[in-house]
Amino acid sequence: MGGTRDDGFTAYVAGRRSHLFRTAYLLCGDPHRAEDIVQTALAKLYVAWPRASRADSVDAYVRRVIINSHLDETRRPWRRESPVDQDRLDRAAPSGVSPEDSDALWTALRALGPKQRRVVVLRHYWGLSVEETAADLGVSPGTVKSQTSAALDKLRTALVTAPIQGGGPR
């Protein structure tokens, strides 16, 4: 438990925690579980910090832990019904997106299957390539492509049927 580990880990957490929380939140849709997932992921990261930082793959390591933690959650039968956003009603509307837009997008995301949601988050929120996403998820690039395509089709359909105001293309 040397100082090097703590210093590096603390710096990483300070810089990336919010991003990781948002990732977990997009995956599971519940702030409580997102926080649980992030705490678990960071605790595992602390243990593996020397290895992960040496390999210069801290983000990839945490991403995988978050994805796997979420996968574990969805595999548990009692967690298959993912709840809707608990503070959707009382939170401030994000800048640049109207509440209707946020609601429609979140509803569309929620309608995706867990695997498709993971692919969408990794590819379109993290901005990973097909190969990187495939490596993170442990599937073939072809699977990533097909799941991305299917997910985007669903999202487009859902968002077209629920027209939005504001937040258009920039």
Place this chain on the structure above:
Amino acid sequence: MSDPADRHLEDRLHALAHGVNVPVVPADDDVRRGRRRLLRIRLAMAGATAGTLAIVLGVTGLTAGDPSASEPPIANEPSTSLPADPTTSASEEAESTGRQEGGGDTKVGAQAPPSSPSGSAETDGTDADTDRNNTGVAGSAGNVTTGDSEPHGGTTIGPGHAPSTESDPTSAPTSAAPTPTSTPTSTPTSTPTTDPTPTADPTTDPTVPPTDTTKVRVHQVLRYYNEVLAEQLDPDRDHLQPYNRKTGNKETTKRDGQLFALGSNYRWDGPDGLGGLEVTVASGWDQVDWECGASYTDWECHAPSSGGEVATHDGLRQAAVEHVDGQVVVLTADDVAADETALLEAAADDRLTLPGDAPVSPPTLDPEAFATAGVTALVGPDESFTRTSIDRTPEVRGSWSVADTARGTLSWSVRPAYSDAGWQCLKSYRSCTDLVIDSSGRVVHVAAVKKKLGGGWVVEYDGPAYAVRVTTTDQKFPRKRAYAFVTDVAWQPSR
């Protein structure tokens, strides 16, 4: 991602994520948690190492005083010539090891001469399932049992018995020379007197589900489902392709060794090319992705008078039927024009059932009745509740207001107890308490949610049929209302 529509979607996804209220958690908290985890891992490793060392030292200490452990073999014993006879030594090894693990059977069979009957038994035993399935022989349950038992017969009948009469250790060592020269090819001529009959008869009748309480053979069950569906939907097998364990997929949901859902996507050769017919057999509605009845879905759903439900969405047509035992069968055709009556009839087939001792789900609760009862019990006279979502789990969610002032989110839901791990005190809770609320000793779990994670509290009662939960983001919501609601016996029906 060069498509403008995709870029637009990406922008909106980022905007959505950035609108999330991120809890402020000091990095020191994460460091502390990480240290604790590291400490736990190191302690576990140290404990395991110490335990292993103790076992090794203990065994060493026990065998150190045993003279037979270091006793050299006697030179005049015929055992020195025995290794020249491969069959004898192999069979003796099999006698000692083959009883303990199945791998020993195959190993012994491999040492037998190619012409011996045990050779064929070996191939059957190692690949019985795959080979026989492809021949289309019905009764797959019997196939596997036969495959398992045949190598036993081969090993005990072939190289195991005959050589032991030839090279008896009691024969004089002086005549040891001829023994190795006698090739084992003559051994199999001794006809097997014991009949290697399989212990279980093959199930050739496709109307009998391949149930086995000891071990569920998933591929066999999926093949059986395929046969049932072919009988219902495509008797001539013009479209539905037989299940192949090498190419067919299987989807299972298991927990604690119990099978909660089983399904596969069979290939359906239609006029427009290759499609799919997916079957899912689940222990209850909570184990299938079925969005009919939920407020957030865009599925088109209807319930024919004949029973069951039909959904059309995303180019698919699905039929779901709940059987009398609570199991739910969902059939999905990737064609919205699929005959829904035929799908419903097929889904209602009693033979589509989970194998073995499948978990039993409680009777379904009426979501609307649950929602209405929740409003009655939880919302006071000067308060209001605006429902924002409901699904068939059931789960009701909405905003709670007092004197037209919004006070936060209020939700109530149930989770079936048979598939649930029960109450868990999550890390996102500030505190967890168990309260005895009446003289009968009923206990409700109460948790206060951390303020940075939205605040409020959770009340849950783990009933025999369902775990009933009420959640609110307003700390001041009267909890006693929730106690009465969650413990209402109306939410604990029995089948």
